[in-house]
Amino acid sequence: MEHENGTGVTEFVLLGLSQTREIQLFLFVLFLIFYSVILPANILIILTIQGDPHLGSPMYFFLANLAFLDICYCSVTPPKMLADFFSRHKTISYGGCMAQIFFIHFLGAAEVFLLMGMAFDRYVAICHPLRYASMMSREVCCALVGAAWAGGFMHSILQVVLIIRLPFCGPNELDNFFCDITQVIKLACTDVYVLEFLMFFSSGFSTVMCFLILLISYAVLLVRLRAGDPSKGTSKVASTCVTHVIIVFIMFSPAIYIYCHPFHTFFLDKVVSVFHTVVFPLMNPIIYTLRNKEIISAMKRLPGRHRLCRGK
Template sequence: MEHENGTGVTEFVLLGLSQTREIQLFLFILFLVFYSIILPANILIILTIQCDPHLGFPMYFFLANLAFLDICYCSVTPPKMLADFFSHHKTISYGGCMAQLFFIHFLGGAEIFLLMGMAFDRYVAICHPLRYASIMSREICCALVGAAWAGGFTHSILQVVLIIQLPFCGPNELDNFFCDITQVIKLACTDIYVLEFFMFFNSGLVTLMCFLLLLISYGALLVRLQMGNPSKGMSKAASTCITHIIIVFIMFGPAIYIYCRPFQNFPLDKVVAVFHTVVFPLMNPMIYTLRNKEIISAMKRLLSRRCEEGIGS
C-alpha cells in the first residue's frame, strides 16, 4: 500500500530500548512508578500557583506554564513507549510518526523560548526592581508565553513540512523508542544533505545559541548581584538564578548532544533520549519547587485546606 505522498512506507518499526523481556519489564515498572509520583506532583504545582494568591508574581506564572509544557511534552512519547513494552511488534504509523515529530519539537521549542522569557523576567527583577511591576504586567507575561508557543510552532512546522515531502521506500526500522528527525530523515531514499544541514541549524545551532545566551545572561545577573549590597532579597534572587541555570543545563544538555552533531547513531543515544523526553522534563518544575520555600509552603496550605474540607464533608 502506497502512501499518498508517494512513499511506499506506511509505518515505521521501533526497535525500542531493549529486546530482552526482563529488562523491558524492569523499565516498564521503573517508568510507571516515576510517572505515578512525578506527574501528580507537577499537576499539584500548577494547582498551587493557580489557587494561592501569594503566588501571583510573574515568576510563578512562568513556572506554572513550564510545568504545563513539561506535562504535555511527556505525554508525546512515553505512553507509546510503555505500551510497546508489551508488544512483540513495535510499530508506529507514518501519520503517528509525523505527529510525534511535530509535537516533540513544538513543545520542546516552546519550552526553550519560555526559558528565555523567564530569563527576561529575572533581568527586569534584578536590574530594574522599581519598574518591575509596570514592565512585567499580566499582558506582557501572557504575550511572552504566547510568543514561546508561537516560536515552538514555527520551529516545528518548518521541519515537518520538509520531512513529509521526503520519499520513503524502505527500510523502515528506527533504532529508538520514538520518531525523531535524526533517524527518520536517514531512511529517506533521496539526497538529504541540504535538509540535514537545515535541521542541524534549526534544531542544533538555534538550541546551542539559546543555551549560550541564557548562560551569559544568568552569569551577568549573578555578577551584578555579587557586586551589589548583600541582603536577604539579593540572596534569594541569586538562589533563583542558580535554580534557573540548573534547569537550563538539564533542558539543553541532552538536546545539544542529540542535535548539535552529525545525524548518526552513537552508543549513548537511547540513554540520552530517555532523559531528554521522559525524565528531565518532569523533573524541571520539581527542581525549581524544591528550592523555593514559598511554593512548598503554599502546597502545604493547599493540601491541609483540602484535607480539612474532606474531613468536614
C-alpha cells in the first residue's frame, strides 16, 4: 500500500545495535537493569518535590518538569529497542517511524527550552534577589514551562512536515535502533541537499546556539557570584549553577554530535545515540539530586510523611 506522498515503503528495517545474539542478550540485560533502576528514581524525584512543602521554589518546580520530560523522552525509543533484542526481523511501520521522529524532537526541544527557563530563574535569583518572588511567581513558572512545551511542538512539527513529504521507494534499512531524521532522510528517492541544509539549521545550528547562550549565561552568573560577597547562600547558588552547566553539557554534547555533522554514517553514531536517547536523559535529574542536599533530605522524610498520611 502506498502512502499519499507517493512512497512505496510501508515499514523500515532497524539493524539495531548488533547482529550478534550474545551481544544482544547482554545489552538487553544491561539496559533493562539501568531502565528499571533509573526510571523509578526519576519518578521518586517528582513525588518528592511535589509532596514536600520545603521544595516549593521555582528551581524545584523546573526540576520536576525536567524529570517528567526525561521520563517521556526515554519512553519513545528504549521500550521498542528492548523488545527488538528478541526479534529476528526488527521493523517499524512508516507511521511509527514518523511518530518516533515527532516525539524525539518534540520532547528534546522542550527540554532545551526548559533549560533556558531554568537559566532565567538563576539569573533572577542572582541579579534580582529582592524581586525574585514576584518575578518568578507560580504563574510565570507555569508560563515558562508551557512555552517550553509549545516551542518543542513547533520545532517538531517543522521536522515532520519537511520529512513526511519525501518519497521512499527503494532501500528501507536504517542502521540504528530507532528512527531519526539523520537516518531516514538518506533513504529518500530524491535530492535532499536543500532539505539537509534546512534540517541542519533547525536542529544542528539552533542546538549549538542554545548551547552557547546557556554556557555564556552561566559563565556571567558565576563571575558575578565570585565578585560578590562570599557567603553560604552564595556558595549554594553557585553550586546550583555548576550543576546546571553539567546538565547542559551532558544533554547538548551528543545532540551537537548527531545533528551538526553531515548526514552520513560514522562509527560512533550508534554509541552516541544510545547515550543521547537512553542514558543521559534519565541521568540529568539524578545528577542534580546527588548535588542537592535539600532533595536528599526530603527523600528521607518521604516515608515518614507517607506513614503520617496513612495514620490520619
